[in-house]
Each structure stands twice: as structure tokens, then as C-alpha cells.
Amino acid sequence: MPEPFDWRTLAADWFPHEEAVVAILRQHYPQASTDALHDAFVQGLLEGAQSLRYRPEQGTVVNFLVGCARRCLRMLVRSDTASRQRDEKKGRKVVADKTASARDVLDALADTDLAQIARDQSARTLEERRYLVLWEQGIDDPAQVARALGVEHLEASLQEAHRKRTHDRIMKRLTRLPERCTGEGPGP
Amino acid sequence: MTPEDRASLHAAVFRNTAKDSAWIGYWLARHQQTEDLEEEALAQKLGINVDNLILLCLCRTPRTDHFLEDLKVVCQRTGASERALAQVLKQEQVLHRPDSSRPASTVGFLMAASDRPEEQSEPSDDR
Numbered sequence: 431m432p433e434p435f436d437w438r439t440l441a442a443d444w445f446p447h448e449e450a451v452v453a454i455l456r457q458h459y460p461q462a463s464t465d466a467l468h469d470a471f472v473q474g475l476l477e478g479a480q481s482l483r484y485r486p487e488q489g490t491v492v493n494f495l496v497g498c499a500r501r502c503l504r505m506l507v508r509s510d511t512a513s514r515q516r517d518e519k520k521g522r523k524v525v526a527d528k529t530a531s532a533r534d535v536l537d538a539l540a541d542t543d544l545a546q547i548a549r550d551q552s553a554r555t556l557e558e559r560r561y562l563v564l565w566e567q568g569i570d571d572p573a574q575v576a577r578a579l580g581v582e583h584l585e586a587s588l589q590e591a592h593r594k595r596t597h598d599r600i601m602k603r604l605t606r607l608p609e610r611c612t613g614e615g616p617g618p
Numbered sequence: 619m620t621p622e623d624r625a626s627l628h629a630a631v632f633r634n635t636a637k638d639s640a641w642i643g644y645w646l647a648r649h650q651q652t653e654d655l656e657e658e659a660l661a662q663k664l665g666i667n668v669d670n671l672i673l674l675c676l677c678r679t680p681r682t683d684h685f686l687e688d689l690k691v692v693c694q695r696t697g698a699s700e701r702a703l704a705q706v707l708k709q710e711q712v713l714h715r716p717d718s719s720r721p722a723s724t725v726g727f728l729m730a731a732s733d734r735p736e737e738q739s740e741p742s743d744d745r
Contacts, residue, residue: 438688439695441641441676448627449619464623468630475676476634476641 441479444491451495459503461569466506473506474499508568552603561596628672632657635675642692642703643675645710652713664706665699674698680707 435443451474452467459467478484478498484491553562560578564570576582576589579596619627635643650660661671674696680688685704693700 436691436695438678438680438691439673439676441678442673442695445673445676465626465630468623468627469634472627472630472634476638479676480640 437479437482440482441475444475444479444495447492447495450492451499454492454496455499455503458500459507459567461567462503462507466503470499470503470506471495473502477502504566552600558596558600561593562600565597565600628657628668631672631675640679641675642677642679642707645679645707646671646675648710648714649706652710664702666697670696670698674703 448468448471451471455462455467455470462470474495475498478495484494488494549559549562553559557579561575564574564578569575572586572589572593573582575593576584579589579592581589581592584592632643632647635641636647638644646660649655650657655663657668657671661668664671664674666674674692677692677696678688680686680692689700689704689707692698693703
């Protein structure tokens with residue numbers, strides 16, 4: 431920022447960056463609604479302004495706000511998805527128990543650069559990375575998952591089998607990351 | 619920005635600042651409830667438009683021990699009337715105190731009947 435900021439009006443001063451921040455968020459989360467994007471922006475803005483963590487030498491205000499808003503948006507999208515799943519009919523398949531523990535790993539790293547390292551180590555192929563993006567956003571629509579994995583030409587049962595293998599593979603790597611970090615357990 | 623996007627963004631500001639008393643938006647939301655005011659009427663009461671009302675919601679609540687100083691900074695940034703905002707804040711902070719004891723500050727304290735028109739003999743610290 432070119433001038434010394436005033437902590438009392440900092441969020442108001444940064445508010446005009448909304449358009450730039452939301453545009454970037456939309457690229458990373460194309461499925462998110464406009465309302466969710468705006469909520470994430472405002473929540474990130476308030477948290478960022480209140481924390482007083484921004485340092486100009488570390489990057490632009492927009493990048494800082496994007497980081498703050500992304501964390502909020504991840505929580506919002508997961509919360510919305512969880513809420514919808516609870517309301518759905520009994521015929522819908524239930525998310526496996528291992529999913530929660532694997533998400534805990536990324537959530538625990540959400541505030542650090544290690545989260546990206548965790549993503550890189552757990553999802554190695556393009557299809558795995560696409561699947562992980564959907565999974566982090568809480569999206570498990572079979573059609574979208576099949577497109578991400580490149581198996582939309584297969585019949586439904588084979589698509590599901592492919593999804594499950596990919597899912598299990600990624601989660602296995604994620605849950606073993608803490609072991610690798612502490613030096614315990616087998617290496618990659 | 620489309621009108622729908624603008625409305626969505628404004629709603630997000632009102633909604634999220636209303637959750638935390640650290641932000642002026644919290645007190646303005648309570649004042650809207652207390653006085654049954656829409657955003658446009660509240661903005662008019664404070665002497666600003668809705669866009670500046672949004673900015674005002676995003677400002678930090680003036681500290682008790684630096685009230686006038688913080689109030690001045692916030693009003694200079696947003697164009698809000700210092701007197702009107704002080705009245706709103708003091709009214710809502712008294713109404714939402716855990717006990718009924720009155721604060722020592724006299725800024726806006728006597729204006730309990732908030733729907734009365736402004737009197738001419740008030741201190742001229744408005745913008």
C-alpha cells in the first residue's frame with residue numbers, strides 16, 4: 431500500500447479489491463455460487479484486516495486477500511455440501527469414513543504452504559489432481575467426477591470403480607503424510 | 619457489476635459484519651432492528667448513500683477510551699455524520715449492555731427518542 435494504513439478503516443480501504451479477488455476465486459472454484467464467493471471475500475477481508483498480518487514486501491493486497499478468502503471459501507463449500515448431503519434421500523451413497531481423516535490433514539495444513547506440498551504428493555497425475563480439486567470443494571457429483579477422471583465414456587459401475595480406486599489411492603497417501611513428516615513409517 | 623451481484627455483495631457485508639461487535643456493521647444492524655429501518659433509511663439518517671454505508675459497516679467500532687478520535691477517522695473515511703453515528707452507537711451500546719448502568723459519556727446519551735428531528739443547537743462537528 432502506497433500510504434500508511436489506518437487499522438480503523440483498513441477493511442473499507444481494501445473493499446474496492448473485491449472484483450479482482452472474486453475473479454481469482456471464481457477461477458479456482460468455478461462451481462461456487464456468487465453468494466458463496468461474496469461471503470468468502472467479506473469474511474476473508476474482515477479476518478485479514480483484523481489480523482494486521484499483511485506485509486507489502488510479501489506480495490500484493492489482492493494476493494493476500496485471495497489467500498484469506500480461499501480458506502473461508504473452502505469451509506463454506508464444505509459446509510454447504512455437508513448440509514445438502516444430510517438432507518438428501520437415503521438412497522444417496524455415504525461418504526467413506528476415511529474421507530474425514532484425509533480432509534483433516536489438508537485442513538490442518540490450510541494455513542501453511544505445506545498444504546500445496548500435500549496436494550502435490552497425494553495427487554500425482556492430472557486426473558488425480560482434478561479429482562482432488564473436486565473433493566476439496568466437496569463436489570461428488572458422479573458426472574463431474576467422471577469428467578475429471580476422463581472416464582465419462584465408461585458405464586456407471588466402471589466409473590464408480592475407477593473413482594473409488596483413485597479416491598483410496600489419494601487418501602492413502604494423505605493419511606501417511608504425517609508419518610513421513612515425522613520420519614515414522616515407510617517413505618514415499 | 620450487475621445489480622444482482624451488487625445486492626449479493628452488500629448482503630454479504632451486512633451479514634458478516636453483523637456477527638461481530640468489533641465492526642460498526644454490528645451496531646448498525648442492531649439499530650436497524652431497534653428502529654425498524656431499511657438500509658436506505660439508515661444511510662439517509664447517517665447522511666450518506668448505501669455504498670458508503672457498506673464502507674461504514676466495514677470500519678472498526680470506536681474504542682470506548684478513544685471514542686471521539688476513532689469516530690472522527692471513520693466518519694472522515696465514509697462521509698457519515700459524526701453526531702448521527704455517535705448517537706446510533708451510544709444508543710445501541712446502552713441497549714445491549716449486560717446491565718442497566720448508564721455510561722459516563724454524554725455524547726448522544728440524551729437522544730433516547732431517536733425518531734425526533736435533529737435540533738439546531740447541537741455541536742457543529744458534522745461533515
